[in-house]
Amino acid sequence: MQTGVAGEQAWLTIREASRRSGLSEPTLRYYEQIGLVGPVPRDPSSGHRRYDAETMDTLDTLGCLRSAGLRVEDLRRYLGLLARGTAAAAEQRELFDQHADRLEAEIERLRLRLEYLRLKARLWDARDHGDEAAEQRLVPRIRALIERFRPSARG
Missing domain, CATH: 1.10.1660.10 (Multidrug-efflux Transporter Regulator; Chain: A; Domain 2)
Structure with missing residues (x-):
């Protein structure tokens, strides 16, 4: 300084x-x-x-x-x-609560994306190792996760 x-x-x-x-x-x-x-x-x-x-x-x-x-x-x-100081305390709380809710929803979307990427990595690992049984177990999980990405599934 x-x-x-x-x-x-x-x-x-x-x-x-x-x-x-x-x-x-x-x-x-x-x-x-x-x-x-x-x-x-x-x-x-x-x-x-x-x-x-x-x-x-x-x-x-x-x-x-x-x-x-x-x-x-x-x-x-x-x-x-x-x-406005403490006279606006309730409005400040509302502002931060609303943003915390938006951030929480964003974190959930990120968790879904992370899970999707992990499952895709496992799928390709199974394919790399010729493990058809693992591949067959992963495909329905990936499809179910894709359904959760759709806007109608998130409400």
Whole structure:
């Protein structure tokens, strides 16, 4: 971290802010452009962005939420609710519960895909070893799993 022009304030460059938050430099610029973070102060001599501790706290949180899969509109909603403090606690809980439900469904879809790949690997291993009995046991399991991939099977 570098010392900024405001005395003891520690400032980060956009590269340092990107590395710390896990958000790309273009994303940091975009978040500023759309108002997720306030205007980022600029170094008077170079015009380069300088991120202060408060902005970094916000970016760290947004980086975590984004990596958990929250969409930009959810990030905007989160920050709006955050500004209302505990008066918005129930709405914050709802936001995170809804997203947790979406993430849980996504994890289930990933588990199905993983199971499918494992079964296909076993099928080809059985074929490689000429094990027709194993192949015959695996084919119905693979077909049943394929049925679970269909949208109508997921409800």
